[in-house]
Amino acid sequence: MLDALTLVTGVAALLLAAWCGWAAYRDQPTKDWHFIGMGVVSLLAVVQLIVGIVQLARGEKPEQGTTIFVAYLLGAFACVPAAGLMSLTERSKWGSVTAAGGGVVLAVLEVRLYDIWGG
Numbered sequence: 001m002l003d004a005l006t007l008v009t010g011v012a013a014l015l016l017a018a019w020c021g022w023a024a025y026r027d028q029p030t031k032d033w034h035f036i037g038m039g040v041v042s043l044l045a046v047v048q049l050i051v052g053i054v055q056l057a058r059g060e061k062p063e064q065g066t067t068i069f070v071a072y073l074l075g076a077f078a079c080v081p082a083a084g085l086m087s088l089t090e091r092s093k094w095g096s097v098t099a100a101g102g103g104v105v106l107a108v109l110e111v112r113l114y115d116i117w118g119g
Contacts, residue, residue, distance in 0.1 A: 002051055003119065009044040010110035013080070016041050017103030020087075024096035030087045034099060038084045041106065042077075048113075049077045063118035072116060076109040 016037050020030065052073045062069040083102020087095035 002048075003114070005044070005048055005051060006110050006114050006119075009041070009048055009076075010107045012041045012044055013103045013106035013110065015103075016080070017100045017107065020096045020100035020103065024093045024100060027093045029091045029093065029095045030084075030099050034087075034096070035084060038080050038099065038102075041103065042080045042084075045077045045080065045106065049073050052113075062116050064116045069113070069116045072109055072113050076106055076113060079106045079109060 016034075019037060020034055023030065023034065052069070056066060056070070080102045083099050083105075087099045087102075089095075090098060
């Protein structure tokens with residue numbers, strides 16, 4: 001995996017979590033700007049998914065197994081969009097809390113992906 005991409009995705013996820021957490025602290029629901037931020041973070045996760053699949057196709061292998069690596073890649077890809085959809089159904093501060101939680105989960109998944117690949 002590309003260490004820089006993993007780092008950028010993890011930091012972006014934490015920034016998104018802080019931003020949505022700040023909105024929740026102020027009793028605000030997720031707004032359009034939050035969804036744009038979720039889109040940017042999701043785009044980074046898509047790029048990481050593509051890079052991971054390409055590296056696996058070229059014959060590179062993660063240290064802890066291909067199956068678990070692919071499972072974490074797919075989880076990282078789906079994490080923020082799923083939290084964004086759930087935050088749409090809850091148009092209160094709890095929607096912002098859900099989006100913030102999705103960012104934190106993605107950051108943790110990034111650390112785990114780094115470990116699985118052999119970082």
